[in-house]
């Protein structure tokens with residue numbers, strides 16, 4: 001069973017709840033890393049919670065949502081071993097897994113609607129890393145983390 005750790009800031013609390021509800025359609029374990037209210041919080045704190053959880057369990061993946069998804073993706077990509085992809089549609093979500101082996105999916109509550117969110121989640125969960133020539137490129141990304 002796929003484990004998904006999900007987090008958001010205050011700007012995406014409602015979309016996080018909608019995403020958690022939508023994920024019930026899939027056989028996956030969902031862990032809500034917060035935030036848990038509408039009080040203003042700082043998105044890097046929740047990016048850190050989700051990234052740390054994903055790095056602890058290599059079989060898990062993460063979803064991070066903020067207003068645009070930009071802050072979450074920038075913060076998440078600071079973690080060695082995290083490949084966070086900011087996706088706006090099903091195509092980018094599918095390719096993020098197939099070619100980039102992304103282990104964190106990011107999107108923005110203020111930049112996409114609930115319908116798009118569902119198609120993004122569907123595409124993400126139904127795609128697998130293709131490996132092959134893409135593995136060498138992922139290895140090169142890992143090398144960049146040491147610079």
Ligand code: RB5
Nearest residue numbers: 011066067068069070071
């Ligand atoms: C919060 O207002 C907003 O800046 C945040 O949710 C996110 O969009 C940052 O990238």
